[in-house]
Amino acid sequence: MTKIWTIPGGVHPEERKEQSLQLPLAEIALPKELVFPLSQHIGAPADPVVKVGERVLGGQLIAAAHGIFSAAIHASTSGTVSAIEERPLPHPSSMPGECIVIEADGEDEHIAYQACEDYMQLSKAEMVKRVRAAGITGLGGASFPTAVKLNPKSNQPVDTFILNGTECEPYITADDMLMQTRAADVVLGAELLAHILGDPERVVIGIEDNKPKAIAAVTEAAKGKAIEVVSFPTKYPSGGEKQLIQILTGREVPSRKLPADIGVVVQNVGTAVAAYEALRFGKPLIQRITTVVGEALDTQRNILVRLGTPVAHILAEHGFQAKRASRLVMGGPMMGFALDTPDVPVVKSTNCILAPSKTELPPAAPAQACIRCGMCAEACPASLLPQQLYWYAQAEDFDRLKAHNIGDCIECGACSFVCPSNIPLVQYYRAAKGTLRQMDIERQKSDRSRQRFEFRQERIARAEAEKEAKRLARKKAAEKARQQQADKPGAAKADVVSAALASAKPKAISAEDELAKLQRAVASAQNRLEKLQQKHDESEDAAQRDKFSAQLKQAALRLQEAQAKLDARQAIPAPAEAVAGVAASATTDANDPVAAAIARAQAKMSMPPAEKLQANIDSLQQRLAKAEAKLAAARANDGDTVAALQAGVDKMNEKIAAAKQELAALAAPTAATKPEPAARPTAAAPSPAVPPVKAAPKPEKPDAASVAIAKAQQRAAALASMAPRDKLHQQVKSLEGRLEKALERLAKAEADNDDNLDAFRTGVEKTRARLQQARAELESEQ
Amino acid sequence: MIQFLLDNPFLSALVALVSLAVTFGAVLGYAAVQFKVEGDPIVEQLDALLPQTQCGQCGYPGCRPYAQAIADGDAINKCPPGGQATINTIADLLDVEAPTLDEEHGEESEVKKVAYIREDECIGCTKCIQACPVDAILGAAKQMHTVIASECTGCDLCVEPCPVDCIDMLPVESTVSDWKWHKPEPYYQRASNIIASDKTSGAAA
Numbered sequence A: 001m002t003k004i005w006t007i008p009g010g011v012h013p014e015e016r017k018e019q020s021l022q023l024p025l026a027e028i029a030l031p032k033e034l035v036f037p038l039s040q041h042i043g044a045p046a047d048p049v050v051k052v053g054e055r056v057l058g059g060q061l062i063a064a065a066h067g068i069f070s071a072a073i074h075a076s077t078s079g080t081v082s083a084i085e086e087r088p089l090p091h092p093s094s095m096p097g098e099c100i101v102i103e104a105d106g107e108d109e110h111i112a113y114q115a116c117e118d119y120m121q122l123s124k125a126e127m128v129k130r131v132r133a134a135g136i137t138g139l140g141g142a143s144f145p146t147a148v149k150l151n152p153k154s155n156q157p158v159d160t161f162i163l164n165g166t167e168c169e170p171y172i173t174a175d176d177m178l179m180q181t182r183a184a185d186v187v188l189g190a191e192l193l194a195h196i197l198g199d200p201e202r203v204v205i206g207i208e209d210n211k212p213k214a215i216a217a218v219t220e221a222a223k224g225k226a227i228e229v230v231s232f233p234t235k236y237p238s239g240g241e242k243q244l245i246q247i248l249t250g251r252e253v254p255s256r257k258l259p260a261d262i263g264v265v266v267q268n269v270g271t272a273v274a275a276y277e278a279l280r281f282g283k284p285l286i287q288r289i290t291t292v293v294g295e296a297l298d299t300q301r302n303i304l305v306r307l308g309t310p311v312a313h314i315l316a317e318h319g320f321q322a323k324r325a326s327r328l329v330m331g332g333p334m335m336g337f338a339l340d341t342p343d344v345p346v347v348k349s350t351n352c353i354l355a356p357s358k359t360e361l362p363p364a365a366p367a368q369a370c371i372r373c374g375m376c377a378e379a380c381p382a383s384l385l386p387q388q389l390y391w392y393a394q395a396e397d398f399d400r401l402k403a404h405n406i407g408d409c410i411e412c413g414a415c416s417f418v419c420p421s422n423i424p425l426v427q428y429y430r431a432a433k434g435t436l437r438q439m440d441i442e443r444q445k446s447d448r449s450r451q452r453f454e455f456r457q458e459r460i461a462r463a464e465a466e467k468e469a470k471r472l473a474r475k476k477a478a479e480k481a482r483q484q485q486a487d488k489p490g491a492a493k494a495d496v497v498s499a500a501l502a503s504a505k506p507k508a509i510s511a512e513d514e515l516a517k518l519q520r521a522v523a524s525a526q527n528r529l530e531k532l533q534q535k536h537d538e539s540e541d542a543a544q545r546d547k548f549s550a551q552l553k554q555a556a557l558r559l560q561e562a563q564a565k566l567d568a569r570q571a572i573p574a575p576a577e578a579v580a581g582v583a584a585s586a587t588t589d590a591n592d593p594v595a596a597a598i599a600r601a602q603a604k605m606s607m608p609p610a611e612k613l614q615a616n617i618d619s620l621q622q623r624l625a626k627a628e629a630k631l632a633a634a635r636a637n638d639g640d641t642v643a644a645l646q647a648g649v650d651k652m653n654e655k656i657a658a659a660k661q662e663l664a665a666l667a668a669p670t671a672a673t674k675p676e677p678a679a680r681p682t683a684a685a686p687s688p689a690v691p692p693v694k695a696a697p698k699p700e701k702p703d704a705a706s707v708a709i710a711k712a713q714q715r716a717a718a719l720a721s722m723a724p725r726d727k728l729h730q731q732v733k734s735l736e737g738r739l740e741k742a743l744e745r746l747a748k749a750e751a752d753n754d755d756n757l758d759a760f761r762t763g764v765e766k767t768r769a770r771l772q773q774a775r776a777e778l779e780s781e782q
Numbered sequence B: 001m002i003q004f005l006l007d008n009p010f011l012s013a014l015v016a017l018v019s020l021a022v023t024f025g026a027v028l029g030y031a032a033v034q035f036k037v038e039g040d041p042i043v044e045q046l047d048a049l050l051p052q053t054q055c056g057q058c059g060y061p062g063c064r065p066y067a068q069a070i071a072d073g074d075a076i077n078k079c080p081p082g083g084q085a086t087i088n089t090i091a092d093l094l095d096v097e098a099p100t101l102d103e104e105h106g107e108e109s110e111v112k113k114v115a116y117i118r119e120d121e122c123i124g125c126t127k128c129i130q131a132c133p134v135d136a137i138l139g140a141a142k143q144m145h146t147v148i149a150s151e152c153t154g155c156d157l158c159v160e161p162c163p164v165d166c167i168d169m170l171p172v173e174s175t176v177s178d179w180k181w182h183k184p185e186p187y188y189q190r191a192s193n194i195i196a197s198d199k200t201s202g203a204a205a
């Protein structure tokens, strides 16, 4: 006789097992419709592999396992998939969930199962694969995918394999019936599973001593095999995995550990038979034995039922008297749950359908206050302190609950059963455990959110830093380029000045740009004006002409505006360096006399008010000339714009007069400022980059500025239309002129013994060199 | 030496005290260096308690800044997503009275929410991506955007910037997998409770 141990606590509720053992195992009629929830096991829901409208056969795969922690689902009869939709689930929440619905065709045609005589010869991996393919899950109640359990991850070798035939809950006799009727298959299944687990030292089939027939049958079947059949005193809840291990091995599974960690694996007897059928006959898990019991039924017995059969159909087959029933329970009275509706199907874990009468299982008496009797603590098989857990669960003190190991509660309900105050203790623990689980999930999620948030902050900061670095690099590169330019050997004499020049350059260019833009604006405005004028002249219709003249006026206004802006721009004294910069840029590009001329002219623009005014007057005079020309043209054509043009000319004349007056008024103070422009070339002289020859303007003749611009523009236009040879020719000529002038000035300077003699000399030298170059070019061109 | 100390009890006491002070000073100094805790542990702990919704309703740009602010003495009742539960745990941690939620910062919502983009209306402006504090939105310029529901904290920040108003905050539906048992009503709150009726009538009297 094998030694057995005892567990702490435990209770002895009324067994009521004989109720369902009076009749033999039966089968019931095929239901019209079968429902297969995709999630009827622990783990991920299965993925449907059939479509609505498809015909399926019994045993055909209809939903494949989604990953390791999942189980396949097979059709249990032939028929058509009528829907894949949400249906109420056999779950304490009675929530709906995705289900495959099959309309049975009544033919019960099955696929050809692949039998395998010598299945024990298969490799273990192949065996596990077949168990998985058959969709087998623990049939005891938890529905844990069996293939996972047959592949324990623990490094601990499995030394004990236990087959659980305890069935300690009242009323349920499904396993009892299985062992009575199929004892040989149970033993074969035990051998098979033990083999997959690596033939552990001990293979035990544990059966409570209230099932003498089952014990006798299994002992008989196991004769001559290395399998112990152990019976032990009936006590609820000996069938709990950890409790059974303790009873049969004396070992306790530590808190938060799995049985596999101490080298033990437990499987239900039903699971063993299912595994045997899967390997021997190739049959997937499509039916199971379920106890249909309770005094609200006319017939109470065990049935071999197809998975997916609606509970309502089973009840109808057993003469269910709804009036007599106090409630409808799936599972046993201790650990089962009440069903809100009988329209849920039988699933893999459905071991019992209980329809008790009101006298049999009266509704729970109202709960009273805890009187601290300590009976629950005595009953608890997990050696917990239920009354403490109750207090903390009520107060939602989760830290204390954890400290009191609520995780080790197996939710057996023994404490509620003994509680004299009828407190539904186990409900509190289930709720608290649920909340703890939820908190855990939430904490994980918030950790992930924190990570993502921090990562994002970091990424943004990094991007910002990169941008900043790029900006800095660009700045540095620009500075370096400037430095290099300043360091260029040719420009060496005065670093400071050239640096200043270099820094002024961009500004000067932008000033030039602006000027050019304004000039363009003026030109386009003029264009528009002319076009309008033309249109106006051509149109005969009076109304249209009015329109045109309005537009004309507007255009004229715009032109004026643009012109004013241009004037203002030209009048703004550009910063000295800028001017110098312009001059410098002009010199660097000495081949372009036009640009040089413009630069010089602009230099002159940045002059004291008197000169500005003078410039203004000049430009006005120019415009006047143009306007007068237009007026003349209009007169010649006898156009009706004559009056308007005449008015414009008059206005301009007026303006010129005003400007001249102002100039006269300024004349006195200008006398004092006059020497300043004269000093300018001297100031600029030290810079070799600005040959005094060029930088020395004729300050006495400020009006020359706009004239120079006009001339330069003319020349530019002329040059543009000239052939390259002519261009060169022109250049040579102008250079000759300049050289002559420079020589003259040099001679004068020599006579005066000027300080700038050197500068003058280099200037002459340079001009000469350039002239020679130009001549050479001209020659080669010829 | 011993004799001298025995003869001068005052001096010997002084010597004893000074030597004690020096020894413990050295021990404490060593401990301060050796067991130095990196970072500000209280901020870490507070941050771990906050819900990490990163919604900014507390007035800080995220949960961690608020944790820092609490550590610096700010009120602990400014986080609506965390609600009373979070306030209670923080109060526990800091050992202070738990105040009620400051309604000024928003109300605690009953249900968890998750952002949902009506994808056919999205114009792909990427505004929501820029707003999302946890990168829970996927998309690219001129492409349809979508929310990674499992990463969305339900913070609401993406709703406002969407120029075509195509983001909804949907309540998270509970499924069988996240269902949990409800806590039973306490005995004294049950209508059918016979003995507790004494109490109710007593209260009514």
Ligand code: SF4
Pocket (backbone or CB within 6 Å): A376, A379, A380, A381, A382, A383, A384, A385, A386, A408, A409, A410, A411, A412, A413, A414, A415, A416, A425, A426, A429
């Ligand atoms: S339900 Fe939990 S606390 Fe109550 S007896 Fe069972 S294991 Fe112990």
Ligand code: SF4
Pocket (backbone or CB within 6 Å): B050, B051, B052, B053, B054, B055, B056, B057, B058, B059, B060, B061, B062, B063, B064, B066, B078, B079, B080, B081, B082
């Ligand atoms: S209100 Fe709460 S969830 Fe929102 S950012 Fe502040 S601390 Fe985080």
Ligand code: SF4
Pocket (backbone or CB within 6 Å): B114, B115, B131, B132, B133, B134, B135, B136, B137, B147, B151, B152, B153, B154, B155, B156, B157, B158, B159
């Ligand atoms: S998707 Fe919207 S609601 Fe969700 S976390 Fe991002 S910004 Fe917040």
Ligand code: SF4
Pocket (backbone or CB within 6 Å): B117, B121, B122, B123, B124, B125, B126, B127, B128, B129, B139, B145, B161, B162, B163, B164, B165, B166, B167
């Ligand atoms: S803000 Fe709205 S429109 Fe813009 S990308 Fe996001 S969802 Fe689309």
